[in-house]
Amino acid sequence: MTGDLVRILTDDLKLPADRLTDDASLDHAGFDSLVVVELSVLLADRYGIDISDSDIKDAATLGQLDLLITSKRSGR
Structure with missing residues (x-):
């Protein structure tokens, strides 16, 4: 999992x-x-990427969520 996601989950979302x-x-x-x-x-807000609530919920693991976020950030 990338450091960005870990920081968001721990610092922002507690x-x-x-x-x-x-x-x-x-x-x-x-x-x-x-x-x-x-x-x-x-x-x-931070990255200008649109990931819907349902896309987040569909991720079976944090690793899959991280891959989704990474692919959206790179424009894939």
Whole structure:
């Protein structure tokens, strides 16, 4: 997982760092509906990328979410 995503999840969204591993499910990492919405807004504000709430929820693991974010940031 990239450092940017880890910083957002720990610093901005206050998720527990010890649960943030590539293979962790979003539920295990502490995601709820509010975290999903806040993450979507933060990604749009900071990086100018549009990732919908449903796209975030569809990621089975944090590693997959990280890949989605990375691909959106690189324009793929």
